[in-house]
Amino acid sequence: MERLSAAVKKEFQQFRRDRLLIALILWTYTIEVVLCTIALSFDVTDLRIAVYDGEGSQASRRLVERFTASEYFSKALYIHGPGEIDRLLDGGQADMGIIIPPDFSKIMEQGRQADVQFIFGNTNPNTVNAAMGYSRHIITRFSYDTVAERLARLGYKLPQGIEPRIRVWFNPGLEFRYFMVISMIVLAGIIVGMIHPAATLVRELETGTVEQLMVTPLKRHEIIIAKLLPTITIAMLALFPSLAIAKIFGVPIKGSIPLFFLASAIFLLTSMGIGAFIATFARNLQQALLISFFILFPLMFLSGTIVPVESMPAALQYVSYASPVRYYMEISLGIFLKGVGLNILWPKFLFLLIFGALILLLSLRRLKLYG
């Protein structure tokens, strides 16, 4: 025990000396979380429309107003010839163009169908999809109202159809920031948890000081524990400001916070295990860091932290079952947004535990080669 505490003390001292490092770890857990949460979302809003209104009638203006009144579109840019749309879309000054034909209201008066052209000129397929969806909705609504008006003039009442009553669960305001905060905390965990231990361990391996450690009476697991403690301590401490940030952003914390800390501790140990495992394969620091990236990127992007796992091709969805990040993410979303407990989350915990134990054991074994 004394041995261990001395080793731990040494590691903490070494860690404390590197101020910039501590600052950067805190940065990923706090400022990066704030920046990303404020800035990033897949929501499509403020679409810029270029309108060529070939008729300029009351009806056509009413149609355009339907668009500009919606929160999804910003002010319409009126243009004088349909050709101008090309220029605006090419230059990226508009996201879509609407071309209203010159006989728009006349055709509608005759009970025929007026063709309104929509040109979607954003290169982002997600934005285009959303823009198309919004436009269809607005047009459907416009058509319905026009028909109802005309039927009323004929003395009919329009039958009521089916009204969807949509309720969004777990995140009724559809706030992307809830998801983003949690995702950034999870990502900070894997980045800090993996890279820092990999780097410190390999530094000892590189400078040969690990041999000195090996000939001390310290046991291998004691060395590992001493090496891992500073990282897990700072990462766990950094969770507190992160949680405060989550609170400020209004993220509901419906479930148990201790359970979240438990999950975080297991996850950090797992990440550090991966980091240590990588370190044993690297000859120098640069190698360790670069190998980390090979593992870090797939873990980061296949685990439902940026885009949902359900949107990935089936094969990759199966691959993602092997990622501890996926389980930590699902546990965190479950605890924060859904308020579920161990009774539902236990399989995910179990997997994290098994994965963490395996990877730590493996790196211990690999470390034996040095001793």
Place this chain on the structure above:
Amino acid sequence: MILPALIKKEVREIARDPVTLATGAFLPLIMLFLFGYAISLDVKDVSLAVYDGDRTQESVRFIEAFTSGRYFTLRYYLDSPQEADDVLLRDGAEMVLAIPPNFARDLRAMQGTSVQLLIDGTFTATALVISDYASTIISAYSAEFLGRFLREKGIAMEAPVKVLPRIWYNPALSSVNYIVPGLFAVLLMALPPMLTALAIVREKERGTIEQIYVSPVRPAVFIFGKIIPYGIIAFVDMLIILTAGTVWFRVPFKGGLVILVATSVLYVFATVAIGLLVSTLVRTQVAAVLLSLVVTLMPSFLFSGFLFPIGSMPYVMQLYTYIFPARYFTQISRGVYLKGIGMEYLWGNILLLLVYGGVMFVLASLRFKKKVA
């Protein structure tokens, strides 16, 4: 000449290290395939749970309107509305559709009816799309019902407005077409600056940089000796992705190759200059990597418009994205690749890149010189 000798030395050091070499060659490809396949917000096969409180021909037809399309897959048939909680909490279903009793009767009686949709909102982008799909299906069903009614009354009337959609630049709406040109901006900013910073800080850590200080090598020459090899690696990476993206993912290349390549050289110069600046700020390799992560790698993913549209960010954050050159190059590369536009639209961003690279380089050299003196 000292410069060629320095470059040769650096190249040798890179070539000796299989991991660095593999990172240079394969990491971009891995990322291309990762993003090409995994990053998509396409929503399909939404797992649907249905509670049918009506159980009539009409309600069954209504459910079929959902399941016959390609967006929803019926996974659960609930016996009571209370079960909805459970399937949503267990991640079993993404949407629950609940049809009230008397659904068919109310609809026929012209008084209108409503159905309930419960949607899992954890990932809002998906939730929005699901709700959009569902509403579209429901309005189409309503419209069909309305048509039946009008026909019975003998009124001939078409929907007054028809949408003629046309999609430019990316008519297949494929994510890959959007991702690949953006990936240039990410990769050229994610790796080269970090490798450059590491190469310099490594010499600092080992103390070999002192030898450089006392040697007749001028700082600028030393810096170029570091920049050029990594710049070349970055450039080769870009060619690899360009080829793989065009051949494997069949992303159509509409613009001029020359302008893309020329601007990418400018861009690499700017990103590597950031790496230089990083190297003058830190003492250890670990810190160099973490700082590069924070100022180059993460922003290149997050604040470049690569994944998250800049237009949706709050204004202040939109200004923040200008700090990182990735945003300029993302626009250039998407413009050239997908829209086929040329200088007349690109000059602004190109100018920004030039100024950016110049300023960074001067800053880095100044800090470097101060150390030497």
